[in-house]
Amino acid sequence: MKFSNRIEQMEQSPIRRLAPLAQKAKDKGLQVIHLNIGQPDIPTPPNFLQAINDYSVSVLEYAPSQGLKRTLETVQLYLHNYGLDYDLDEILITNGASEGLIFSLLAICDSGDEVLTFEPFYPNYKTFAQIADVRLESITTKIEEGFRLPSKEKLLEKITTKTKAILISNPGNPTGRVYTKEELDNLVEVAKEKNLFIIADEVYREFNFTDREFISFANYSEIEKNVILIDSISKKYSACGARIGSVTSKNKDFMHHILKLAQARLSVSTLDQIGAGEMDRVDDEYVYENRRIYKERRNVLHAELEKIPGIVYSQPEGAFYTMIGLPVEDAQDFIIWMIENIQIEGYTVLLTPAESFYTTEELGKNECRLSYCVEDQLLIKAIAILKLALQKYPG
Amino acid sequence: MKFSNRIEQMEQSPIRRLAPLAQKAKDKGLQVIHLNIGQPDIPTPPNFLQAINDYSVSVLEYAPSQGLKRTLETVQLYLHNYGLDYDLDEILITNGASEGLIFSLLAICDSGDEVLTFEPFYPNYKTFAQIADVRLESITTKIEEGFRLPSKEKLLEKITTKTKAILISNPGNPTGRVYTKEELDNLVEVAKEKNLFIIADEVYREFNFTDREFISFANYSEIEKNVILIDSISKKYSACGARIGSVTSKNKDFMHHILKLAQARLSVSTLDQIGAGEMDRVDDEYVYENRRIYKERRNVLHAELEKIPGIVYSQPEGAFYTMIGLPVEDAQDFIIWMIENIQIEGYTVLLTPAESFYTTEELGKNECRLSYCVEDQLLIKAIAILKLALQKYPG
Incomplete structure (x- = not known):
């Protein structure tokens, strides 16, 4: 049987494909420190499960395709608290941020159209583009330069008649970068001049460790019809x-169009929406405390990475990831070797190889992404394991 | 701002787009009998919510992309009880049947490829094909002929070098048809000769009211690598x-490919999977009783529809839908007029216009789909409203 070219070209997620190695290590009796995946370890607000336990129905019915009213209102209020005011029909609940990104690409792009992004990017962007049969064009940003975005001129050079949108995550996954006003201004000007959509993936909005205020693309009222805001409760509420x-x-036309996609998949989980609807009762303190914890971990990580010679690294400013250039030829080979051969006190570690975070060939081959969703002590242990592995690695 | 051609061409779901009219009628104080949507009214097994209430975790974590082991095993056991044995890596949990259908199209077809189906079909098939940029080619089946499938010769005539799969629901939505062995044999032979996938949407498997045994495409071992079985707990467990x-x-290669799509969207709701995993504890009696209820409703519906002159209708054999040809020019106009103008004892009714269930222009314009997921007394009332509306309709 023959399969489609698009699926043949698709890769397994670099974040998830090494999971069997972690299982193998666990089967050998080791503890695995998962720095490969952005799975927060901080407790979900208890309101979430409580609301579902309190939800008593005899028939578990479809939710409306747009979302339950209560859930939509909770998103509306959340954005209002950031000074961003939206009508209810300007909001759609999706199956995670992933579905929102796929819907956006499908509504904006036909087969063969282009979307501009910045590498290294969240690798599922590539898969979402393949699903929509869209070409992802990326401009390289560099660890050594703190992943600074290119100048307006450089941006304009990459725009073709086929470019329909700019896709960007801020705070950045995997870069940990929180963009400055100047960088955002450039993107906004280009989007305005070239009439492009900006698909703004801001799921890490709360995790900004800089002294600069976080600026959302939705703050730019002059391009309000161009901006598509992607959000998720996964990270901010550990859910x-x-x-x-x-x-x-x-852009109400855009909302009208993606509602058709939402209707086709019928609805998003009713129970998850019941839980999410209650997140308006979560104290702001919960979010502040999470930010404090992640910032502290970021600092711990920084101090530990300083002790490793030969790595290329820049201090992350937000989200809970960082990219590291390793003094090895192939990061994936090294990561596999490390989990199979290195342990300290019964612990080993899994990282994510970063080659798939780039579209440019050969880039990222010696880089990895590291997520810091674990306690300080585990983080210290993990970096010690990484250090030891680099010393012992024969490759 | 410009949108994609595919989204511009996409229609709102005919099943969901008239929902605002129902709301308007409710706002006027009317009760609306929803024969437009396949939302079962039978209680969900209480094990479902109970399992979730018993699920006590501090962090609501991602499930594995393939699905939770317990949920996969429950699907495995369910199919085993039908004599269909699968390894765990031959099963993937999806966001409803919808996602499974989209994944299948993406894995099999590139932009411009063709899939053969039979009209009238579940209208979201059209949207799923548009998402994947696939051409849906359909052979017409007719109410008057009980939606009998075409001969092998007719099937072969429609196959081109671009045809990659046959997509079919059995028992049929919206037709209510349960296909005979002879009809299935023809499809299987064609799939074998032309090396096509069969995407078998069997979500109504339990709802077979005939004396014939239900035959799954998965029963045909000679084409086991061609068959993709789509399933859902939505209808059989009212969930x-x-x-x-x-x-x-x-087809393990196929499973490998769709797992890449599953990894990109990360996971399916953990809590919904916890509930679904418990469905192996539901007594078979639950399913038998549901079948008995729907069959009885089918009989009630049949008796009531017999009283309406001028309609074209054939007794449904399964699922919980039927198609009706109405003595009007435009079924959608009529349905809108009916909900806005006709009531009996404070009740009105919403049906689904069937034009979008066809790809052939002009077909289905005077037809509607009727779902019988309501109690006998409501069903009787609904058909009385329909009868009255047809008498009074000025159009």
């Missing part, structure tokens, strides 16, 4: 297992 | 609000 994201836009 | 479906295939 990845609930597949609740949202798409928000002042 | 539409839980977005839990599955894709099952003996």
Whole structure:
């Protein structure tokens, strides 16, 4: 049987494909420190499960395709608290941020159209583009330069008649970068001049460790019809297992179009929406405390990475990831070797190889992404394992 | 801002787009009998919510992309009880049957490829094909002929070098048809000769009211590598609000490919999977009783429809839908007029216009789909409203 070219070209997620190695290590009796995946270890607000336990129905019915009213209102209020005001029909609840990103690409692009992004990027962007048969064009940003975005001129050089949108995550996954106003201004000007959509993946909005205020693309009222805001409760409320994201836009035609996609898949989990609807009762303190914890971990990580010679690294400013250039030829070979051969006190570690975070050939081959969703002590242990592995690695 | 051609061409779901009219009628104080949507009214097994209430975790984590082991095993056991044996890696949990259908199209077809189906079909098939940029080619089946499938010769005439798969629901939505062995044999022979996949949407498997045994495409071992089985707990366990479906295939390459799509969207709702995993504890009696109820409703519906002159209708054999040809020019105009103008004892009714269930222009314009997921007394009332509306309709 023959399969489609698009699926043959698709890769397994670099974040998830090495999971069997972690299982193998666990089967050998080792503890695995998962720095490969952005799975927060901080407790989900208890309101979430409580709301579901309190939800008593005899028939578990479809939710409306757009989302339950209560859940939509919770997203509306959340954005209002950031000074971003939306009508309810400018919000759609999605199966995680992933579905929102796929819907956006499908509504904007036909087969063969282009979307501009910045590498290294969240590798599923590539898969989402393949699903929509869209070409991902990327401009390289570099660890050594703190992943600074290119100048306006450089941006314009990459825009063709086929470019329909700019896709960007801020705070950045995997870069940990929080963009400055100047960098955002450039993107906004280009989007305005070239009439492009900006698909703004801001699921890490809360995790900004800089002294600069976080600026959302939705703050730019002059391009409000161009901006598509992608959000999710997964990270900010440690609720990845609930597949609740949202798409928000002042462009009502866009919202009308993606509602057709939403109707085709019928609805998003009713129970997850019941839980998500209660997140308006979560104290702001919960979010502040999480930010404090991740920032502290970021600092711990920084101090530990300083002790490793030969790595290329820049201090992350937000989200909970960082990219590291390793003094090895092939990061994936090294990561596999490390989990199979290195342990300290019964612990080993899994990282994510970063080659798939780039579209440019050969880039990222010696890089990895590291997520810091584990306690300080585990983080210290993990970096010690990484250090030892680099010393012992024969490759 | 410009949108994609594919989204511009996409229609709102005919099943969901008239929902605002129902709301308007409710706002006027009317009760609306929803024969437009396949939302079962039978209680969900209480094990479902109970399992979730018993699930006590501090962090609501991602499930594995393939699905939770317990949920996969429950699907495995369910199919085993039908004499269909699958390895765990031949099963994938999806966001409802919808996602399974989209994954299948993406894995099999590139942009411009063709899939053969039979009209009238479930209208979201059209949207799924548009998402994957695939051409849906359909052979017409007719109410007057009980939606009998075409001969092998007719099938072969429609196959081109671009045809990659046959997509069919059995028992049929919207037709209510349960196909005979002879009809299935023809499809299987064609799939074998032309090396096509069969995407077998069997979510209504339990709802067969004939004396014939239900035959799954998975029963044909000679084409086991061609068959993709689409399933869902929505209808059989009255759990539409839980977005839990599955894709099952003996074609391990296919399973490998769709796992990449599953990894990109990360996971399916953890809580919904916890509930679905418990469905192996539901007594078979639950399913038998549901079948008995729907069959009885089918009989009630039949008796009532007999009283309406001028309609074209054939007794449904399974699922919980039927198609009706109405003595009007435009069924959608009529349905809108009916909900806005006709009531009996404070009740009105919503049906689904069937034009979008066809790809052939002009077909289905005077037809509607009727779902019988309501109690006998409501069903009787609904058909009385329909009868009255047809008498009074000025159009």
